[in-house]
Amino acid sequence: MKILLIEDDVETAYYVSRCLGDGGHETSVESDGSSGLVRANREPWDVLIVDRMLPGIDGLHVVRELRESGAVTPILFLTTMAGVDDRVDGLNAGGDDYLVKPFSPAELLARVAALCRRSAISAQPTKLRVADLELDLLARTVMRAGVLIGLMPREYRLLEYLMKHAGQIVTRTMLLEKVWDVHFDPNTTVVETHISRLRGKIDRGHTVELIHTLRGTGYSLHVPN
């Protein structure tokens, strides 16, 4: 992926490009709002990562300008503030997701992957399929090896999210945000227990396990090699 990072802090810029590099992405860095805006318009990018606080034109402004000029590139906001309003402001300006500093490399890569995926899926499929697991988005039913599985509404949404991002890592925070619409850290193992319940319904009795836990990082739904 070709990623443009607009970030004024040299340390953070280095950290982010290293993390993205480890994830196989190619990152360019601009260190202020106006040059970032020029660069973002001049070349095609797969994802833009924009810091909220920038010298010159601030991050919110950069994103607003880009969106007004018709850019559809997925944008990820970086913010240091534990500000409760920042998320709403960022999304209103046209950002697709936000990430609060400090973050782990895994969290960053997972968010970027999710954004690329979002832009890649243009046509909405009616069915999601991973191995013999099938989720019908219209009928809202789930089958494993041809057998119907009864899921609670939230378990269904959890599985839907995992399947839409099959093969990718999704973090605990991402699940809280996207599945529960909860934007604070409950500081416990709540997500873990939900995943283990879902795993009980999806994977129990099957030789191939599809839901995998990556310790300290998150979860992934995929066919193991």
Next chain:
Amino acid sequence: MHAVLTGVSFLVLFGVIFLSTTHFMRHQIDDSVESELGEILTDVRGGGRDAYTTVVRSLSQHPAGFYYLLEDTHRVVLAGNLPALEPHEGVLEWGVAPPSAKAPVAAIRGRGVMLPDAYLFVGWSTHQLHEMEEMVIRTFAWGLAASVALALAWGSVVSGRLMQRIETISRKSRDIIAADLRQRLPVTPAGDELDHLTGSINAMLDRIETLMDDLRQVTTDIAHDLRTPLTRLRQRLELARSAEIDAESLRGVLGRTVGEVDAILGVFGALLRIAQIESGARQSGVAVVDVGMLMDTIVELYHPMIEERDQRLTEFVQSPLLVMGDRELLLQLIANLLENAIRHSPRGAAIEIRAVRSEDRVEISVSDTGPGIPADMRSKVVQRFFRLEQSRTTPGNGLGLSLANAIAKLHDASLRFSDALPGLRVTVCLKSAG
């Protein structure tokens, strides 16, 4: 000002007394002159001019304070002890200069009567009257001078004392600003307006002092609570640097270190969030929200965790319960209360979460059957970093209830802690929106 007022009122009083006194004395003179005149007329009893002459002459020999004059129509004195006068019917008074150099007295007031062929005048010296007037004026002049002087003296004493008190207060204020917030402004036993004011200022200082103490406490607590994990962190890093350690273990050490740093950053994040909520900066998220739906979300989120700990959860919601509030923050409030109940109750405990309407409020309460909080500790649990001895070992940073309380306060509510017999009940009453 005081002196001027005193002077003016004194002058008014003087005027009234002066006028009424002189009026009274003139009246007295007129009365006695009138009766003397009447007596002469009675004595003469219809007699002619000679009879008048005889009576007046005999009276003039022993005047007893009266002055008499009887003159004929050609202003020739027939009898009496006064020089000739221009005949004038009725009251006549003259002052310093008498009509004739032979006048024995300076000023006379009297009454004249036209007889058929003569003019009779009986008068009384106004000397006493003038003396009286003079005396009254003199007395009042002295009195006025004395009272104005007194008023001025008293005024300067009072204002001097006032200035002194104000000076004391402002000096004390400067002391308080400069050094010691524990000092208070002096309040006198008089209990006057100034004391009332200083009382209010002292109350304000009490409040400021409490806030400053809180601030100091929080700062100390933050320093203390972050020092401990940082110290541990440093020790671990020192060990890793000194010991012969292979790459794999080093990675492990670094992993745990990152975890601890994350925990410290989490504490900072929570503190910032509390501060931001307490400052009331967040306003954009306020909308009508259904407390029932928030509770369902949280209960659904925590349900597996509760079951895993063999705890039983009862949810009672009297839907719909609409309040004006911030969805995200209220979610966190309910989550923090429920998480607290789960964490501080033993396995198998019963937890109840309910939301009911009570008049114009929506009452959310979370009760557990855990160890509860002793009554004397209840006011302290919302303080940042406060943790009960019994919960030192359970995970948590001592900020959950502070955050919950800050959110409640933002919504004009507060956390109430009570005994759930057994266990703890935390209640928050939000203002209903419909």
